[in-house]
Amino acid sequence: MFLGKVIGRLVPAVIYEGMQGVPLLWVQPLDKTGAEKGTAFVCADGTRMAGPGEMIYWEASREAALTLDITYVPVDHAVVGIVDNLHLDPEGN
């Protein structure tokens, strides 16, 4: 899993069968310190509670679809949880 920040919501006009009602978010990936790194992507929201401005953790590949109720769907990135606190230990070098 990796860190990300929600930067927007998507509203699909037409979507693949089984994905109706699944929230889609635009997510900017972050490095381990919480700084932006990489290109933004579209993420399904397995928590159904994440919104713009929140730090989340996401999973990619086959595991992403497992966050949803219907798991055999074309999803390759999904939000697994919302981050309350990122604690980096100063001794963790």
Next chain:
Amino acid sequence: MILACVKGSITSTIHHPDMAGRKLLVCEKLNDKGEPGDGYVIAIDTIGAGAGEMVIILDEGNGARQILQVGGMPVRSVVVGVVDHVG
């Protein structure tokens, strides 16, 4: 499996139901010289690793789900060992 160094942890209240009670560690991947700089990964801790320790991470979904014994869990990375020494 990959070699990594634990840098810290994250806490989360709202998450996938299967993630309840899991400890999540922020781990920096190490290269062939044992140095950081090859990215990071957030892994579920199964053995009680802490910050500053060098660990082994299983980075494969089916194996991770078998270790955690949860069938449809959205997880790929699990800390499965603490390394004392690399020769």
